[in-house]
Every structure is written in C-alpha cells, then in structure tokens.
Amino acid sequence: MLAGIHKLPVVPEPIPIIGATGALGWGFAMRLARAGQPVVIGSRSAERAEEAAGRLREVAPDADVQGLANDEAAGKGPIVFLTVPFRAQAENLNNLREVLQPGQILVDCTVPTAAAVGGKATRTLGVWQGSAAQQAQEMVPDGVTVIGTLHTVSAKTLGNPDAELGEDILVCGDRKADKARVARIIELIPGLRAVNAGALEMARIVEQLTSLLISVNVRYKTSAGLRITGLGDDDDHWG
Amino acid sequence: MLAGIHKLPVVPEPIPIIGATGALGWGFAMRLARAGQPVVIGSRSAERAEEAAGRLREVAPDADVQGLANDEAAGKGPIVFLTVPFRAQAENLNNLREVLQPGQILVDCTVPTAAAVGGKATRTLGVWQGSAAQQAQEMVPDGVTVIGTLHTVSAKTLGNPDAELGEDILVCGDRKADKARVARIIELIPGLRAVNAGALEMARIVEQLTSLLISVNVRYKTSAGLRITGLGDDDDHWG
Numbered sequence: 001m002l003a004g005i006h007k008l009p010v011v012p013e014p015i016p017i018i019g020a021t022g023a024l025g026w027g028f029a030m031r032l033a034r035a036g037q038p039v040v041i042g043s044r045s046a047e048r049a050e051e052a053a054g055r056l057r058e059v060a061p062d063a064d065v066q067g068l069a070n071d072e073a074a075g076k077g078p079i080v081f082l083t084v085p086f087r088a089q090a091e092n093l094n095n096l097r098e099v100l101q102p103g104q105i106l107v108d109c110t111v112p113t114a115a116a117v118g119g120k121a122t123r124t125l126g127v128w129q130g131s132a133a134q135q136a137q138e139m140v141p142d143g144v145t146v147i148g149t150l151h152t153v154s155a156k157t158l159g160n161p162d163a164e165l166g167e168d169i170l171v172c173g174d175r176k177a178d179k180a181r182v183a184r185i186i187e188l189i190p191g192l193r194a195v196n197a198g199a200l201e202m203a204r205i206v207e208q209l210t211s212l213l214i215s216v217n218v219r220y221k222t223s224a225g226l227r228i229t230g231l232g233d234d235d236d237h238w239g
Numbered sequence: 240m241l242a243g244i245h246k247l248p249v250v251p252e253p254i255p256i257i258g259a260t261g262a263l264g265w266g267f268a269m270r271l272a273r274a275g276q277p278v279v280i281g282s283r284s285a286e287r288a289e290e291a292a293g294r295l296r297e298v299a300p301d302a303d304v305q306g307l308a309n310d311e312a313a314g315k316g317p318i319v320f321l322t323v324p325f326r327a328q329a330e331n332l333n334n335l336r337e338v339l340q341p342g343q344i345l346v347d348c349t350v351p352t353a354a355a356v357g358g359k360a361t362r363t364l365g366v367w368q369g370s371a372a373q374q375a376q377e378m379v380p381d382g383v384t385v386i387g388t389l390h391t392v393s394a395k396t397l398g399n400p401d402a403e404l405g406e407d408i409l410v411c412g413d414r415k416a417d418k419a420r421v422a423r424i425i426e427l428i429p430g431l432r433a434v435n436a437g438a439l440e441m442a443r444i445v446e447q448l449t450s451l452l453i454s455v456n457v458r459y460k461t462s463a464g465l466r467i468t469g470l471g472d473d474d475d476h477w478g
Contacts (some may be wrong), residue, residue, distance in 0.1 A: 122437060124444075154469075167468045170451075196456035198361060205363075205451045208444040211407075213467075215437035220470050227466035228452075229406045230393075231459050 011185060013077040014038035018070050018084060020094060021052040024109060025083030027158030028150065028189075030056050033063035034161070035188040036045070040066045042073030049073070059161045074099045079181060081107045083150070085118040086125070086132055093139040102143025105178050108136040108203075111210040119149040122215040124208050133172060133203035147173040147182045148203035151210045154223035165191030169227030172203040180238040187238075195228050196237060250424060252316040253277035257309050257323060258347030260291040262350060264322030266397030267389065267428075269295050272302035274427040276384035279305045281312030288312070296367060298400045313338045318420060320346045322389070325364070325371055326355040332378040341382025344417050347375040347442075348389040350449040361454040363447050364369070372411060372442035386412035386421045390449045392431070393462035404430030413441040419477040426477075434467050435476060 020041040029039045033056055041056070043049035049067030056065050066076070074080050074096055084092050089110045100106060109134040114123040120214045129135045133148030140146060149171040157163045169186050171194050172177040184195035197206055209226065216224045231237070259268045259280040268278045272295055280295070282288035288306030295304050305315070308345050313319050313335055328349045337346060349371040353362040368374045372387030379385060388410040396402045408425050410433050412418040436445055439476035448465065455463045470476070 028332045122441065157469075195455065196458045197451060198458065202361065202451060202454050205447040208447060212436060212441060212444045215441050216434065216467060216470075219437065220476065222469045222471070224470060225468040227468055228455060229464035229466055230396075230461045231455075231463060232461070237459065 014040045015079060015185060016040040016042055016073040016076045017081040018042040018074060020083060021048050022083060023155035023159055026049045026052055027155055030059060031158060031189040033065050034060045037188050038064035040068055042068060042070040042078045044070060071099045079105045081109060083109045086110045086112045089132055093136055097141055100141050100144050105145050105147055106136060107147045107149060107182055108133045111151055111207050113211055122211050124211050130201060131203035131207050133200055137200060145175055145178045147179055148200060149182060151176050151207055152213055152226040157223045168193045168195045168196035169205045170195050172200050172213050173198045173208055174200045183238045253279045254318060254424060255279040255281055255312040255315045256320040257281040257313060259322060260287050261322060262394035262398055265291055266394055269298060270397060270428040272304050275300045276427050277303035279306060279307055279312045279315045281309040283309060299390055310338045317343045320348060320451035322348045325349045325351045328371060332375055335381055339380050339383050344384050344386055345375060345379050346374045346386045346388060346421055350390055350446050352450055361450050363450050369440060370446050376439060384414055384417045385439060386418055387439060388421060390446055391452055391465040396462045407432045407434045409434050409436035409445045409467050411436045411439050412444055413439045422477045
C-alpha cells in the first residue's frame with residue numbers, strides 16, 4: 001500500500017468520470033484514486049477505458065478503478081463527472097439521456113473554447129444557453145442537477161502525480177447541497193480547495209477562466225491556476 | 240513625514256485618475272499617494288475633486304495630490320486612469336477626446352456590470368466591441384493606447400488605509416511596453432502584483448471577474464480578490 005493513501009473515502013459509491021481517457025479526466029481520476037476514492041473511467045470504447053484504468057494503476061497500485069463504456073460507467077455512482085472536449089459535449093449528453101436517473105448529479109467540466117472550432121484557445125465560443133454548463137442543464141433528464149466546475153486546474157499539473165497542487169476550484173450550481181457534495185469530492189484531492197462561485201449561470205464567467213489562464217500560460221510559460229483571496233483559510237464553507 | 244513612505248516614485252509625472260471621487264479611484268489614488276507617487280484626482284466638478292483630495296491628505300499628510308476638473312486633470316500626466324462607473328464611461332471618453340494626446344496611455348478600469356442598467360452586479364452587459372476596454376480603444380483619439388486593468392481589487396479594501404493587500408491585478412493590452420509601464424504603477428502599491436493577462440481583447444474575460452468576485456463576496460461575506468498560482472514569485476515579468 002502506498003504511503004499517504006487515505007482509506008476513508010467520503011463517497012462510498014465510485015465516481016464515474018465520462019471522458020477520463022482525456023488529460024483532465026484522467027488526471028482527476030488518478031488524483032481521486034490516490035486519495036482512496038473509487039473511480040470509474042468512462043470512454044466511448046470500453047477497451048480504451050480499461051487501457052486508461054491500467055495507466056492509472058501504474059501510478060496508484062491500490063487504486064479502486066474500473067474502465068467501462070460511458071453508458072455503463074454513468075450508472076455506477078450518483079455523481080457523474082463529464083470531462084469531454086466541448087465539441088463532444090452535446091453528443092455525450094445525448095447518449096447519457098437514457099442512462100442518467102433523477103437524483104443524479106452531472107458535473108460538467110467542459111469549456112467552450114474557440115479551439116473546438118479551430119479558433120484560439122484564448123478565446124471562447126458564445127453558447128446559446130450562456131455556458132456549457134447551462135447547455136448541459138438543458139440536455140440532462142428532468143431531476144438531474146448540473147454543477148459546473150474544474151475549469152481552472154491545469155490538466156497537465158493534475159495528471160502529473162509528482163506535481164503539488166495549491167489552488168482553488170470554483171463551483172457553480174443552483175443547489176448548495178449538491179454543490180457541497182461535489183466540493184467534498186474535489187477536496188479529497190490534497191491541495192485543492194472548492195470555492196462556491198454562485199448559481200449555475202456564473203459558469204458563463206467561470207468557464208472563460210480556462211482561456212484566461214491559457215493566455216497567462218503563453219506569456220509566463222507555466223501552468224497557472226487560481227486562488228481566491230480573502231476567504232479565511234480555516235473556514236469550512238460547505239458545512 | 241509618515242514612516243514607510245517611499246520617496247522614489249517610478250513615474251516622475253503625476254498620475255491623473257479620472258473619477259477618483261468614486262470608491263475605486265479614490266482608494267487607488269490614496270494608495271499611490273502613500274507610496275510617494277504624485278496623483279491628480281479628476282472629477283466632473285473641480286470642487287468635488289478638491290474635496291476628495293482633502294480627504295486623501297487626511298490619511299496621507301505628505302501626499303502630492305491635486306484635485307482638478309477631469310479635462311484639466313487628464314493633461315497632467317502621460318498615463319491616465321479612468322475609474323468611472325460603466326454608465327458614465329462613454330460620456331467621459333467623449334469629453335476626453337479633445338484632451339488626450341497621442342502617446343498617452345488610457346487605463347480603463349470600468350466594468351460593464353448589469354448594475355449599470357439596474358440589473359444584478361453578479362451579471363454583466365454585452366458590450367458591442369467585446370469589453371469596456373475595447374469600447375474605450377474605439378473612442379480614444381488615434382495614438383492613444385488603452386490598457387484594461389484594476390478590475391478585481393475590492394474598492395472597499397483598497398480604500399481602507401489599514402487593510403493589507405495581497406493579491407494580483409490582471410493587465411490586458413496590445414503593447415507589452417505600455418502594459419509594463421502600467422504594471423510598474425500598480426506595483427508601487429505594497430501587496431499588489433501585476434500579471435500580464437494578454438491582449439486587450441482578454442478584457443472580455445477579465446472584466447467579468449468583478450461580477451464573479453461579487454458573487455463570491457455575497458456567499459462568503461468578504462471582499463475577495465484574485466491570485467494566479469504557478470508564476471514564480473521572484474520573477475520580474477515586466478523587465
């Protein structure tokens with residue numbers, strides 16, 4: 001057993017992560033798994049999902065991780081993360097429509113960067129509903145809550161098991177209790193603090209931050225992240 | 240002479256601040272003055288400008304500060320800050336058209352919050368040019384460069400001489416040398432670090448951060464600010 005692995009996951013059910021063969025989803029899955037949280041890697045292809053799960057086990061031998069096709073993965077836990085590129089978001093949500101059940105939470109992590117249509121990653125697309133998260137809210141079955149988050153952590157840093165994290169993750173959503181459940185999962189990862197950014201509509205702003213940080217990265221040759229000052233480090237804002 | 244006042248201003252000419260009778264402009268002027276930087280407070284009314292200068296001298300007795308009508312103030316230095324509310328931005332820029340000279344820098348600090356038209360401060364208005372700063376660039380005379388900055392520092396914190404600052408200020412603009420001049424002025428204020436956020440068009444994102452932080456403030460009952468992680472604290476990025 002690896003030193004430092006917690007054995008008290010806050011969420012007993014596994015966390016399905018749709019699109020976790022990509023950099024962000026894989027890094028998130030890997031970090032959660034190293035914190036002792038069971039995870040399920042979802043992909044269009046069950047084979048690629050299992051391959052990504054194998055890569056995860058290499059850096060977290062004790063990981064409780066499965067690789068499954070997306071539709072099967074999404075049924076494995078009540079809080080489902082969606083970490084696909086924006087150009088694949090609608091297709092994935094269409095496919096999940098038959099699978100997601102009332103009471104589940106869909107955590108949308110997509111960012112409508114203009115790179116989705118061949119533009120610059122420092123620019124974003126206008127989304128009719130206001131943001132990718134609001135588009136997701138329109139597309140999920142009734143009774144499924146959408147939370148938007150995980151836009152500002154660098155996928156590269158997250159996916160590097162040796163990199164230390166020390167930054168905030170903004171969480172947008174319309175129900176505080178659901179946001180708190182998602183916040184708890186994020187905060188299983190050492191070095192991440194979840195900050196309540198407000199209603200789901202605030203995703204209109206928060207999703208843009210990915211492009212802002214990419215602009216900073218270009219200039220500083222780094223993988224920048226975000227911190228909110230003035231919050232009181234010791235407060236538990238999710239209790 | 241107050242302890243801790245530097246006597247080596249980086250900018251020998253005064254810094255005119257248009258709208259410095261308002262909270263943000265006044266706080267910025269006060270902080271600069273306490274750092275030993277000559278400032279000029281501009282207002283529509285010379286009398287109100289001089290009144291604000293008087294309030295400034297109360298907390299910075301050695302301040303080199305004048306209060307003048309906006310058009311006179313704007314001619315007093317090469318780098319002019321505009322800190323008026325968004326609903327007054329276009330009118331102010333119209334008035335400044337006869338005054339600003341090629342080679343001057345206009346630093347736009349306005350934020351197109353929906354509060355300008357009676358909406359929520361956690362929401363923003365769509366600006367045809369993309370952002371208030373880009374609107375300013377369209378309205379200034381040829382040869383005047385626009386820089387957008389100072390959107391995320393709390394006016395309340397800035398204006399409280401006893402409050403310690405410890406946050407970053409994002410700077411947007413198309414010419415790095417001009418951004419660097421503005422960054423140097425911002426960094427005269429202890430606790431503020433200026434971060435290059437990229438081209439002026441990035442103001443589309445950066446101006447939204449005011450609304451994001453207001454949303455955070457509502458939830459945490461604080462005056463939040465922003466920090467960018469991963470930049471390397473010792474680097475001088477403006478050299």
